[in-house]
Amino acid sequence: MTDFSLNLNEDQLQIQKWVHDFAEGVIRPAAHEWDEREEFPWPVVQEAAQIGLYGVDFLMTAFGDENGLTLPVAVEELFWGDAGIGMAIMGTALAAAGISGNGTPEQTMEWVPQCYGTADDVKLGAFCVSEPDAGSDVSSLRTKAVYDEANDEWVLNGTKAWITNGGIADIHVVVATVDPDLGSRGQASFVVPPGTKGLSQGQKYLKHGIRASHTAEVVLDDVRVPGRCLLGGKEKLDAKIARAKERLAGTGSATASDGGGKQPAMATFEATRPAVGAQALGIARAAYEYALEYAKERHAFGRPIIMNQSIAFKLANMITEIDASRLL
Ligand SMILES: Cc1cc2nc3c(=O)[nH]c(=O)nc-3n(C[C@H](O)[C@H](O)[C@H](O)COP(=O)(O)OP(=O)(O)OC[C@H]3O[C@@H](n4cnc5c(N)ncnc54)[C@H](O)[C@@H]3O)c2cc1C
Structure with missing residues (x-):
């Protein structure tokens, strides 16, 4: 038996970077528009399907990994990009988990691929x-x-x-x-x-x-x-x-x-709740980063507001709690 470790392995680090790049390059620029429209962001989900981030193969990689960290790591990055679009990409996984958690292997093979469709014909x-x-x-x-x-x-x-x-x-x-x-x-x-x-x-x-x-x-x-x-x-x-x-x-x-x-x-919730925790983590990390940037660029009384101890302490507490949450 290998020793348990929370360090990410090479594959997980690669996936983390891959999803982060998608979140930064595709999700963030689209987030405001789809949030205002309150509509399902089809073009973004289709793009996720084109690169293999939305689909059965990614789901199998994420659920199949030994220490279970791949899915939470990917979800944290997606929700760091935008919670609404992150949920649009991840929502189908709940149905897939419901099928694989309760169905026979034959039922899983029949229905889970139909939940996702293909890169050219995305299903939900x-x-x-x-x-x-x-x-x-x-x-x-x-x-x-x-x-x-x-x-x-x-x-x-x-x-x-x-x-x-x-x-x-x-x-x-x-x-x-x-x-x-x-x-x-x-x-x-x-x-x-x-x-x-x-x-x-x-x-x-x-x-x-x-x-x-x-x-x-x-x-x-x-x-x-x-x-x-x-x-x-x-x-x-x-x-x-x-x-x-x-x-x-x-x-x-x-x-x-x-x-x-x-x-x-x-049975379904047990398989997917760690990912729900990771959603909150991604949202919190994004909020912290926005707050940090704002505190550095906003000037009051002749200096950046981060120079005030009460603001700096608040930010320090935020990142401490975020890091502690990730360890849960
Ligand atoms: C954006 C969004 C997407 C969703 N997507 C889905 C979906 O795809 N499929 C689906 O089936 N559902 C979905 N839900 C529903 C979600 O699962 C429920 O909202 C959730 O289970 C809580 O139920 P509730 O809202 O009725 O709250 P309630 O059960 O009424 O709880 C209200 C509050 O009381 C607390 N509480 C309840 N019981 C106890 C207790 N015994 N001890 C202590 N505290 C307690 C709860 O923690 C909560 O804070 C979604 C909800 C949202 C907001």
Whole structure:
């Protein structure tokens, strides 16, 4: 076993520089325009796809790396460029993680490439968990999935809220409840293929920040998907639900969330949360750098304001906390 180290290896250093150069040369110059327009920055994402930064290969490199630092390192640079465009480039990864975290290898091979498309024909994915009354509390989802055995189809009904790429994505991954009594253990994830009837975009949210990223409601009105779109397969879901029911009945005092089996939304969040921390880090680093430059160029009382101890201390505290956060 190799010793654990937080030092970046050669590959990671190269990726860090590559993404930083893209953030500086392509994202930063475009950021203001797309933030003002509050629209999905297609040309920038297409350019990211052309150089291989948006696509399955990069995702596999990032998720496949041994110590897990490649993805956070790349994400920090992207969000240093601009949070909205960074999110537009990274949003599909959440759907891809939802598929690979819950699906079979065959399902992953079928659907993840469809989330990204190709460099010449870019596609998007969306991961739909949150609902108006279920944000942090994922166990309270109300979107229902009912199995229609005669047609081997699942029927999805409900409304998802705050979904990145919601309604404009080609592939929507939807987490829904099959057995509400079992909380998150009674939930499953479904792929909704492109063009499926009954899925539509609800309101698009206007936000105070991250505005180049598209965030919207997703309405599911009798959405029918083939049985093979249940991630992980029916046999596995049936076994998971049976185990959860046994536990619940057996102990009497056990809560629904104690039941056996993987919770589909949590499995995805576990894989992607370090990258969410890195998003905040990139934003904080950019804010610090802007503040530092401003403090050096802004003059008051005949000298740059950074010459005042209170300003210099504030900046020193900012960079100390940013560096400490990165070590988390
Ligand atoms: C820009 C953006 C993009 C998003 N994209 C997606 C997406 O692609 N897919 C998706 O499914 N969702 C998405 N979301 C939704 C996001 O996942 C939820 O906003 C998040 O889960 C929090 O849920 P909530 O907003 O309902 O807050 P709540 O759950 O209502 O929480 C409100 C506050 O209470 C705190 N809190 C809640 N419970 C506890 C507790 N037990 N202990 C202590 N504190 C607690 C929370 O930390 C938070 O500060 C997105 C949100 C935003 C803003």
